[in-house]
Amino acid sequence: MKVIFSHIIPFSLGDGGVRTLVTSIQNELLAIGINVENEKWWDTEQKGDILHFFGRPQSSHILFAKRAGYKTVMTEFLDMTSNRSPSTLFFQKSAIKLARSLMSGMTDRMGWDTYQNADALIYTTSNELNTAAYLFGADTKRGHIVPHGLQDEAINNLTQPAEEKEHLVSIATITERKQTLLLAKAARLAQVPIVFLGKPYSEDDLYFKEFKECIDNQYVKYPGFVSEKEKADMLRTARGFALMSKYESGCIAVYEAAAAGLPMLLPNKPWVMKDYAAINNVSVTGTNSVQEIASSLKKFYSNAHRSETMTFPVQSWRNVAEKYADIYKEIMET
Structure with missing residues (x-):
């Protein structure tokens, strides 16, 4: 099984938690025997089994990938969107419904069909998955919640x-x-x-x-x-x-x-x-x-005083990678 990672925004334009997540998962997947490559947009010969998008792609990208025989996965970070007020989310949902009916081209550019067409959707929190289901009609049966992790060495040092x-x-x-x-x-x-x-x-x-x-x-x-x-x-x-x-x-x-x-x-x-x-x-x-x-x-x-135990359980990036690997195996079998 070979997985190709696709990330829309170069990390040179904005370093932060997303880079940590993507690179940590990639390194740990390689360590447990999953073949992972970054997308080579210039290479017409690059092949794989799963195309994993970090961030929402255009709807057509999912369709092109399926046409080429790929299974597709999207890890999405709805941090800003999922923190909007209920009234704002309601108006946004109404606007999306109107745009779908009047401006079909926008549906592709905004990637709204990705929520129904991707083989798996991954979120860090239940709040984000629930927001995706409410706003975009995300298929929750394809949804997975995989929290962040830390390096084993970091966990050992911090404890x-x-x-x-x-x-x-x-x-x-x-x-x-x-x-x-x-x-x-x-x-x-x-x-x-x-x-x-x-x-x-x-x-x-x-x-x-x-x-x-x-x-x-x-x-x-x-x-x-x-x-x-x-x-x-x-x-x-x-x-x-x-x-x-x-x-x-x-x-x-x-x-x-x-x-x-x-x-x-x-x-x-x-x-x-x-x-x-x-x-x-x-x-x-x-x-x-x-x-x-x-x-x-x-x-x-x-x-405020430090506790002898974790404030809440924190898993390692290896644990996170294993959960990603389970998702890959699941969609490859369907």
């Missing part, structure tokens, strides 16, 4: 005991979507020390420059993008984890914090409320203002 220090940790790309600046301002107002780990999409980004103005090395500390070992050390010695993202698709940083046994302060957004809010040691806060976050942050910090 080691360590002497607790006074800081919280926040891991995220420094960008407006993650609301890093809002959290930094709240940390200073609440006088709660947070170590921010991550890098911007560009050093010249205005949002990043504004964030750097908040760094005081007392309540807002920024060592930048650090090594995996340094990140694990900072997580293991932290009292807790905080992240204020507007939307996420599971979020690998949350999994890292969970593996370390950290209590978490997360925003009251759908990605949290539908998948994490019921977990012990997960607190939520509104994000309407710096003052609101600061109040929640101060209360959270006063009782």
